Each structure stands twice: as structure tokens, then as C-alpha cells.
Amino acid sequence: MIEIHQPILKLRNIKRRFMLGETSIDALNSVSLDIHEGEFLAVWGPSGSGKSTLMNIIGLIDNPTEGEVIFDGQDIHLLNDDALTNFRSEKIGFVFQNFNLVPVLSALENVMLPLQIQGVVEELARGRAIAALVDVGLERFKNSLPDKLSGGQRQRVAIARALVVNPKLVIADEPTANLDSENSSMVVELMREMNRVRKVTFVFTTHDTRLLDHVDRKILLRDGNIISDEVTA
Numbered sequence: 525m526i527e528i529h530q531p532i533l534k535l536r537n538i539k540r541r542f543m544l545g546e547t548s549i550d551a552l553n554s555v556s557l558d559i560h561e562g563e564f565l566a567v568w569g570p571s572g573s574g575k576s577t578l579m580n581i582i583g584l585i586d587n588p589t590e591g592e593v594i595f596d597g598q599d600i601h602l603l604n605d606d607a608l609t610n611f612r613s614e615k616i617g618f619v620f621q622n623f624n625l626v627p628v629l630s631a632l633e634n635v636m637l638p639l640q641i642q643g644v645v646e647e648l649a650r651g652r653a654i655a656a657l658v659d660v661g662l663e664r665f666k667n668s669l670p671d672k673l674s675g676g677q678r679q680r681v682a683i684a685r686a687l688v689v690n691p692k693l694v695i696a697d698e699p700t701a702n703l704d705s706e707n708s709s710m711v712v713e714l715m716r717e718m719n720r721v722r723k724v725t726f727v728f729t730t731h732d733t734r735l736l737d738h739v740d741r742k743i744l745l746r747d748g749n750i751i752s753d754e755v756t757a
């Protein structure tokens with residue numbers, strides 16, 4: 525059983541409107557949500573339901589049109605751009621649908637990158653990156669370039685890269701969209717294990733309902749609204 529602590533994220537009445545010329549699209553209508561430390565949760569729903577928009581707001585890479593975002597006790601509106609960039613790089617890890625590994629860097633160098641951006645010295649960064657690769661079961665591929673790895677292995681490297689900064693929260697937008705069903709479950713199970721072992725909170729999106737069996741909590745979005753928010757664990 526995972527211990528649940530205070531909210532790491534509070535969203536209050538979040539609206540996100542996109543303008544397309546004369547017309548507007550309300551990608552999120554009035555979303556309120558608390559995410560607690562230690563949770564492993566999925567946001568699911570059809571294409572266009574607002575999942576990526578919500579992930580971008582949770583990941584502090586987009587601002588809502590209206591509403592309040594409180595991350596780890598901090599009202600995000602009160603941070604300037606530099607402070608927000610630092611805050612995000614310390615607290616949040618990202619996993620993407622297309623893996624987003626740097627093709628000319630080895631698995632190890634890819635995992636070291638976020639630490640080097642933070643100014644961590646090389647030897648320390650290397651040690652932490654190797655530990656993260658051990659955690660995802662890929663230490664023996666540390667010198668491989670991404671194109672020598674399978675899709676599932678690339679996503680595991682991307683998970684190691686997200687975890688290496690010891691984030692509070694990892695956000696994964698459709699992390700399994702480019703994987704077959706076997707690799708999809710493997711990637712979700714790996715995130716699950718990292719949630720347990722490293723005590724990192726995970727939020728991922730999917731439109732694959734089979735993956736919902738692995739989560740503690742699932743939030744269904746439709747047309748920019750939360751239709752249901754079920755705790756299953």
C-alpha cells in the first residue's frame with residue numbers, strides 16, 4: 525500500500541482556451557484536481573479531450589487562461605520565468621511519446637544531460653545516471669546510441685532521464701503510444717515500480733484502457749471536463 529501525503533499539486537478551476545482566428549476552443553473547461561505525493565495515476569479519454577493540455581499545465585510548461593496552480597505549496601503565478609524554469613527542472617521529470625532522446629548521445633549521456641544542465645559536476649552526474657540506468661535495467665546498454673535500442677528500451681532510458689534529477693513528479697504524455705502492447709505494459713510496470721521504489725509520483729496519459737489496470741487512480745477527461753475520478757487501489 526502506498527502512503528499518501530499532502531497534495532503535491534492543486535489545480536483550481538482551470539480553464540484553457542485556445543484562439544484560432546475568430547473562433548476559440550476550450551480545451552479545459554473548469555478542471556479542479558489534487559495530486560498527492562506517492563500517487564500513480566492515469567488521465568485517459570478520447571483524442572481531443574484535453575489530456576495533453578492538462579499535462580502541459582501540470583508540467584508547468586503552459587499557463588491556464590483562468591484558474592490557480594499550486595505546486596508543492598508554491599503559487600505558480602508568483603514565479604518569474606527564470607524562477608519557473610529552475611523550479612520545473614528541479615521538481616518535474618518528463619517522458620514523451622517520441623522518447624525525445626538525443627540521437628548522437630549514448631544512453632548514459634542522455635541520462636546525464638538534465639544533471640549537467642543543472643550544473644552537477646561530471647563525475648557525480650555520471651554516477652547518478654548509472655544508478656538510474658541500473659534502476660531501469662539497462663546498465664549494460666549505457667554506451668549504446670538510441671538507434672541501437674528497441675522502442676521499449678528507449679522509453680526506459682527516457683524514464684531514467686526523467687528520474688535522475690530526483691523529481692517530485694514525473695509526467696508522461698502518452699508514453700506508450702509508439703509501443704506494442706507488450707512493451708506498453710512493460711513501460712507502465714516500470715513506472716509503477718519506480719513509483720514504489722523511488723517514491724516518485726507519476727501521472728501519465730493514455731487512450732489504451734488496458735493500461736488502466738496498473739494504476740491506483742484514473743481520471744477520465746471528455747471535452748475538457750473531468751467525467752470521473754476513480755481511486756482503484
Ligand SMILES: Nc1ncnc2c1ncn2[C@@H]1O[C@H](COP(=O)(O)OP(=O)(O)O)[C@@H](O)[C@H]1O
Pocket residue numbers: 542543544549550551569570571572573574575576577578
Ligand atoms: N496549441 C493549440 N492551439 C489550438 N488548439 C489546440 C492547441 N492545443 C490543443 N488544442 C485543442 O484543444 C483540444 C484538446 O487537445 P489536447 O489537449 O491535445 O487533447 P488530447 O491530448 O486529449 O488529444 C483539441 O480540440 C485541440 O485541437
Ligand SMILES: [Mg+2]
Pocket residue numbers: 575576577698
Ligand atoms: Mg494528447
